[in-house]
Amino acid sequence: MATDVRGLVEGSARDLGDRLAVDVVGLTRRYQDRVILDQVDLQIAGGEFVALLGRSGSGKTTLLKALAGLDYDVSGEGQLRVADSISVVFQDSRLLPWRRVLGNVTLGLRTQAGPGQSSEDRGLLSLAEVGLAGRERAWPTQLSGGEQQRVALARSLVREPQLLLADEPFGALDALTRMKMHVLLRRLCAAHKPAVLLVTHDVDEAIVLADRVIVLDQGKITTEVSVDLPAPRRAADPAFADIRQHLLRSLGIEETHA
Amino acid sequence: MTAQLETRIDVDHLVRRTRSVGMNRAQDRRRAVVDPDNRRRPGRLGLRRRIPYAGAVGPLALLAVWVVGSALHWIDLRSLSAPWTVVATAGELISDGRLQENLATSSWRALTGLALGIVLGVVLALISGLSRLGEALLDGPIQLKRAIPSLALLPLLILWLGIGEPMKVTTITLGVFVPIYLHTHNGLRSIDSRYVELAETVGLRRSEFVRHVVLPGALPGFLMGLRFAVTGAWLALVVVEQINSTSGIGYMMELARTYGQTDIIIVGLVLYGTLGYSSDLLVRLVQRKALSWRQTFAD
Ligand SMILES: Nc1ncnc2c1ncn2[C@@H]1O[C@H](COP(=O)(O)OP(=O)(O)OP(=O)(O)O)[C@@H](O)[C@H]1O
Ligand SMILES: [Mg+2]
Numbered sequence: 063m064a065t066d067v068r069g070l071v072e073g074s075a076r077d078l079g080d081r082l083a084v085d086v087v088g089l090t091r092r093y094q095d096r097v098i099l100d101q102v103d104l105q106i107a108g109g110e111f112v113a114l115l116g117r118s119g120s121g122k123t124t125l126l127k128a129l130a131g132l133d134y135d136v137s138g139e140g141q142l143r144v145a146d147s148i149s150v151v152f153q154d155s156r157l158l159p160w161r162r163v164l165g166n167v168t169l170g171l172r173t174q175a176g177p178g179q180s181s182e183d184r185g186l187l188s189l190a191e192v193g194l195a196g197r198e199r200a201w202p203t204q205l206s207g208g209e210q211q212r213v214a215l216a217r218s219l220v221r222e223p224q225l226l227l228a229d230e231p232f233g234a235l236d237a238l239t240r241m242k243m244h245v246l247l248r249r250l251c252a253a254h255k256p257a258v259l260l261v262t263h264d265v266d267e268a269i270v271l272a273d274r275v276i277v278l279d280q281g282k283i284t285t286e287v288s289v290d291l292p293a294p295r296r297a298a299d300p301a302f303a304d305i306r307q308h309l310l311r312s313l314g315i316e317e318t319h320a
Numbered sequence: 321m322t323a324q325l326e327t328r329i330d331v332d333h334l335v336r337r338t339r340s341v342g343m344n345r346a347q348d349r350r351r352a353v354v355d356p357d358n359r360r361r362p363g364r365l366g367l368r369r370r371i372p373y374a375g376a377v378g379p380l381a382l383l384a385v386w387v388v389g390s391a392l393h394w395i396d397l398r399s400l401s402a403p404w405t406v407v408a409t410a411g412e413l414i415s416d417g418r419l420q421e422n423l424a425t426s427s428w429r430a431l432t433g434l435a436l437g438i439v440l441g442v443v444l445a446l447i448s449g450l451s452r453l454g455e456a457l458l459d460g461p462i463q464l465k466r467a468i469p470s471l472a473l474l475p476l477l478i479l480w481l482g483i484g485e486p487m488k489v490t491t492i493t494l495g496v497f498v499p500i501y502l503h504t505h506n507g508l509r510s511i512d513s514r515y516v517e518l519a520e521t522v523g524l525r526r527s528e529f530v531r532h533v534v535l536p537g538a539l540p541g542f543l544m545g546l547r548f549a550v551t552g553a554w555l556a557l558v559v560v561e562q563i564n565s566t567s568g569i570g571y572m573m574e575l576a577r578t579y580g581q582t583d584i585i586i587v588g589l590v591l592y593g594t595l596g597y598s599s600d601l602l603v604r605l606v607q608r609k610a611l612s613w614r615q616t617f618a619d
Contacts, residue, residue, distance in 0.1 A: 131520075132521065149522075156518045158515060158532070159613050161532070161536070161613075169518075169524070169532060170524045170528060170532075171522075202613075203613065203614075217522070
């Protein structure tokens with residue numbers, strides 16, 4: 063009972079208007095009769111930053127892949143409308159090792175007819191934006207993990223996506239680098255204004271970055287919290303701590319105060 | 321005193337030690353010789369620093385044994401001519417032009433067969449690597465061909481193509497395309513599926529996917545196959561040239577055999593060896609250049 067949901071995506075941009083980047087209704091996904099996503103509804107407005115939390119195996123990646131159109135051979139049904147231009151940032155930076163940094167950023171990049179800017183120029187600008195100006199001729203293996211992930215960010219943002227899907231992009235980084243990446247991502251999102259769906263395990267990361275945090279559990283979205291804290295968001299803020307406790311509880315963890 | 325001892329034992333260690341202590345000019349010069357790139361030495365489990373001209377060390381040692389063995393008459397000169405006899409014979413063969421002529425013929429055969437085999441192998445690997453139908457049709461027969469030595473096909477090829485150049489080039493081609501196909505196909509199929517996912521998310525067209533992901537991803541495999549192919553081409557050459565041939569290095573050697581001229585045979589052997597070895601070196605050089613993005617154990 064595999065339904066080709068991608069058929070529904072066609073012509074989506076017009077239907078979405080300029081308000082919604084994601085409009086999902088009753089999305090179900092199963093692997094061999096195991097229901098992973100169960101009638102999920104999710105709307106993300108243009109420019110909105112949504113963080114998706116959930117236990118390991120709760121179906122976060124499955125949802126993200128459905129939105130990215132990467133879930134081949136997966137059965138399911140539902141209505142799925144997403145923005146036309148989507149970029150994906152993976153947990154691994156997924157740079158092609160045989161292309162130099164710039165070649166990775168401009169991979170498959172098409173220059174629009176009109177403004178006389180080559181894809182190389184755009185790639186260089188994008189690299190400068192993530193603080194890697196001058197490294198465009200390096201091989202990916204010559205970069206640190208954090209630098210590789212910044213290249214992956216540049217590769218995503220150079221396409222000026224309406225929707226940025228990120229699956230634990232900072233999961234493999236150390237805490238300090240991760241904090242720097244948070245600042246960078248906030249700045250880039252403020253500049254480019256894509257809608258973002260960020261999958262993360264890190265509750266603090268979700269609260270620091272997102273306008274809205276949702277929790278996926280047993281195939282359903284069980285919790286939804288709007289984060290309306292002024293920047294810079296600090297974990298010491300009592301309002302921050304309240305949201306965090308709420309989210310942790312919905313993930314099945316009681317916060318213990320030592 | 322201690323410093324000198326250490327120099328002999330472990331120069332690298334000295335370099336690191338002096339760096340922290342500060343260096344006088346003599347040590348500085350020594351360091352420039354030992355460590356031109358100012359790089360640290362590899363880790364505990366990595367290989368040690370490259371030996372300069374490492375590829376030449378073994379063959380030169382072998383040559384030395386031959387020279388010494390002949391000079392001291394450990395080697396019977398009727399079974400194996402002395403190096404200087406061989407050199408003199410080579411000089412004669414060059415001055416009367418026979419060597420160049422036969423070498424040119426042999427090289428033409430090997431290179432033509434190699435070129436055709438490479439094209440055939442790569443095309444077949446792409447067809448069978450990029451389409452399920454292609455794989456179903458091609459992979460089985462090629463695996464079968466692999467199990468049949470090219471030489472076993474020779475009687476059939478002679479019946480079909482006669483004993484002229486087409487038969488010789490075809491035999492070489494058939495020997496060459498198999499390793500090219502196998503390694504390229506394998507390299508292609510072992511490209512990480514995550515790169516395929518990436519190619520889809522950045523919206524690569526099929527042609528771009530082949531150019532930016534498939535071909536570079538299969539390149540290490542292809543170059544490995546090329547090394548086998550090059551060696552195989554020279555090997556096949558030896559065989560076809562010793563059968564019904566009237567030109568080429570193999571013919572020259574076959575003729576020498578009937579007259580018991582081991583010096584000419586050895587000139588032929590050295591030629592074959594040099595050609596095979598230097599073409600393998602060439603492929604390895606290409607490998608190092610083309611795969612400079614890879615950091616491997618041997619680097
Ligand atoms: N290709 C597949 N075939 C069968 N089952 C799968 C497949 N991919 C995922 N699953 C199952 O679907 C469930 C959800 O997987 P998913 O990768 O979406 O989890 P996740 O929330 O991203 O987990 P994590 O936080 O560990 O990345 C898991 O139980 C997993 O075992
Ligand atoms: Mg996941």
